[in-house]
Amino acid sequence: MNVRESTGAHRSWRRRLLHVAVSLALGTSAVAAYSAPADVQDANANGNGAQADAARKKAPTQLERIVVSAPNYVPRQTNDAVKLSVPLIETPQSVTVIPRDQIDLLDWQNLSQVVRYTSGVIGENYGPDPRYDWLTMRGFTPPEYIDGLQAPIGSVSSVGLDLYGFQSVEVLKGPSSTMYGLAPPGGIINLTSRRPEAQFSGEVGVQYGSYGNTQANADFTGPLDKDGHFLGRITAVWFDKGTQMYGVDTDRQYVAPALTWVISPDTNLTLLSYFQHDDVYGDGGGFLPIYGVAKFNPLGTVPTGRNLGEPDYNHFARDQYGVGYDFSHKFNEDWRFEQNLKYFSNDVKIKQVYGAGLALNPDGTPTDYRTVNRYNFPFNEDVTSFNVDSRVEGKAETGPVGQKILLGVDYRRYTNNAAFGFALAPSLDLFNPVYGAAIATPSLSPYTKEVQKQTGLYGEDQFKLDRWVLTVGGRYDHVVSDNFGTSTTDNKFTYRVGVNYLFENGVAPYVSYATSFQPVAGADFGGKAFKPTQGSQVEAGIKFQPNFLPNGQNMLFTAALYDLKQKNVLTPDPDPSHVFFNVQTGAVEVKGAELEFVARFNERWSFNGAYTYTDSKVTRSNGPDLGKALVQVPKQMLSGLVDYTEASGRLGASLGMRYVGQSYGDPANAYRTPSVVLWDATVHYTTYKWLLQLNVANLFDREYLSRCSSDAQCFYGLRRAVNLTLTRRF
Template structure:
């Protein structure tokens, strides 16, 4: 019983700590004099979000948008020292990250049970086999998370939603920083950004980063270079053009990728527990290399108070090359299902490469009509176009790969090179036309979006082409009270093309998602000026239809599918971001998720979606003294609890469902801001909790990220 209550008790302790911080803030404020207020130090004035273009592609406040949207601002990222997307969702409702532990390549996210697709500056990025790109967070101005079906504005998207990264933009006012970091496991990083006006009409920004570090996995080293120039040209008050670009190069060596046996990680092993530092790869052979770059622009022109036009365009390229040795479970020489010695692991060789090019352009006409201040229309008519060119190469072999002792590993074997071969070569063209109207009538806000997409896919390996087309829509209404409360209800539909064909050769229809969501938002406009707050409470039911499931008429080795599968996700989400008198900052969330495969011809029927815990509770408080002798000194403390979740869906090959254990993790930081300097120490997984992040078979288990401590010094100007 004590083990069950422990996470709840810990969260309660954090709540008490937050209340103590609040008391300190009130006491400090009461002790302030007028002279002290003149020297106040403000460290995160934009901590609490107020708006985001991702939910409507228009300048509509978050509180008026009838859909759950989470925005992680640059001030949040800086104050809490986050460096990747997986970290930014730690205190966000409905989203889980870091599902495979310390992966230096990409950010593994699940949103309302599904894997979200990553966008950069409102346009889909060059994603490959994974739905995100591992783009460094230092170049981000904000991260916007749009939950639920989003096809009405973005075309083919998964039912759970999308994640958009907005790049840092130039500022006419001169400013910037230069920072150096050092942390455990030989973490070394230097980064900086500088911006300012070049002339009366031109401003620029340069952002850059270099990082070299190890991870908790023995023998792994990661190196990254990131550079992002940007230029804004404003020839007139009503016209702007911003050129955005980035280049990122990653080199990860020695990583076996996890893939540890379940005995010794999730279950007992007679030889003992497997170390979270275990590496089943070949440290001198395994490597992952990636080059990722993009260039484009955001342009806007207002013809008058009624009409304006916006266009964002971007070309991105991603080229990755990976080779490695990985673990495939304990050796079983007689194939009787019992390992020979519970320490000798078979291994395989795997090579994988991707080459992805994406070009996207989105053009929209904005129409703003006000009828004597009573009725207001904020409308959009838009068209977007995207080409996606993908080539994938892979190879797999057990031949010539020696076993390894997982408890006393020996590296340095001569590994034969395994050249990857082409397995996918396709080009996809997507054209979408959409309209949206946001109508304000008194306190009522009505939002309606309608879109039609045409998707042509050219499979260059098979020489076949196919066309998918579908309608998407979203409708919602909210009522904004003067106090800042805004109850809302919405209904939305999404779609995604599905590769392959049925028994008779007919291509599969797109899979669709439909969601009904209701909730209430609150932006604290009725509270005193020093209180900034944004809160969302929502409940939803999300259904994915046309899911592939085995054809019941299959015989022998046939593996045809039919589209009669269905998945249902229901949930309740609460999230709050607050800033009180420029001293106390809070992030807190609660997520309840009930996911189920409701229709299937396979063994997954009735199963829960992987890495989708029923409960997620997270809360963090940061208090910073803003005046007096301690001005600029601050600290944060946070806790995250995830209940147990399924590691996999049952299948013919893996009939057993593995359960990811529940876990509670704590984070903390200490920081000190002077006029021109910032000193900080941050600790993720403060108490160095060792836990299994995911197991999805007997041979595929992954430890979560152990304690990471980073100290930094930054010069601000």
């Protein structure tokens, strides 16, 4: 079956499944509208199940028109930055919380899109990649966490989970090793799963959009028995999508069952799981030659949809799942115990032919500016991870000083088995590609056979005296890694200390110092194992969340200045007889300023705004990157979005602008990515419990360059994407 026949078959059964989903949405009987009072919403927002249950029991059931559309648009607290239930303005670290209300309004499909209006982080580094989320935060690639536990990341620091399964995304900027162990100094990303709720609610949605995007999704939660001892939730997504690249088709099935057992008013057990299967057919991954993309080609400009892969051969298949639980027991009003446990599995199989640049003459010039060499790179990777995090949280008072205390231990056992093959593939005409050449898959050789065991002991203490807040934390990690029988052991202590002052009007200046570490695989020429890289950061900032605003109005403004350093970075061995070996004498420094603003007024106006200034530099190196900026780190970024809903709460619209400054695609800064301005727009209409929404990303269809890493590795950014969504809520 060729690519056109295959795509046609997919579309046929896709239409049948979509018809069933639409029938379900249209044929479901209406249920009474229910509006919980403010104390229920506040209890839910604070994660206090006991208070929420009590509030619901006294809440009258009544029929009324639902006007409140995004009650949690502006976040108020996080429990992941310090693993304590602490208001954001008391956290001495830059943290951005992106709740489900924002994700739904702006129709963000993945993590790369979620950070469009967040300071300090940039996504979509390789254009519209349907497989992974490519992010850069404060100059580094952030690892991904799920419910506070590190995801089963392998050769890529994300796992590409469907965003629909999560109720919030937390962006923790700066060193976070004190709470999470091994991590780069730029920060981490945490996704919090949707959880069962004591009140019945749900939604069914369908979506159709650009590049053949067809999606059906559903989410239902509520009590499973009359006494409310068991609460359930089921979240599911199915989609079939293309991309702007010719011949690419992506299928996904995602389901996330969850069950909460309310054992007693003080004890809860929530079972969490997710299962996701992905097939990406025909994707060549970009890899366009620079001539015709970022440099002049006498034969013309390379189209943004050009696929230099092999549509009938290339295939990316991924099966991943996570199964575990969150347990909580309250001993008394002051002390509680919590434990998170998950077993993760992520199995990836890739067959990929991709572009290797134009055929060149001996002097380095293209032979005919149209013949593209290609490589064949099959790659298999199987990652598993068992994670458990146990902690005790308490409160104490000593005279005028109040304390919040956290003591914990976590353990992670991680395995990564990977193999790859490599061969040349038939060449292709850049401007008139003809696919279908016979391609043999080369045999695979072992690439990684790693087992890593990490044990961490950590503690955090927050002291409150009048309006002063002092946060002190420390952690000791013991990490044993074995790769192909070579074992290394790393022991490291990391810490952080921060001070906040809480003014009565909601202004909270702070200053903090934090450290991080991350193991480095490999050894130098003499066989000495590399030490972990070490990071440190000084950060000072102001957070402002006014407490004098009337009901229905909320805002959060944050500003931060930071100076971040990393040492023990790998750099080429200067000894000419040690070719292909590294030494560990490199160093990096990143300085920056970040401003961020999010607000919601009277359920009518919503605002998002962010500004980022980043000055990154390699301060020590034996390579061509000495004194250069880090890869894919724009010096300036600016974004802003406003959404307005008219007085009846029915019709609304938003307009957003994103400016991404120039950056460099390679360590030597030889390849510059120009700056770009992009616009996004949304129109949404709500009637009773129906929501019709039109989202447009890159409104004016700007053609732009996402990145060039070399003469053979250029990637276009996402062209205009239009999605129409119909949702029925219950």
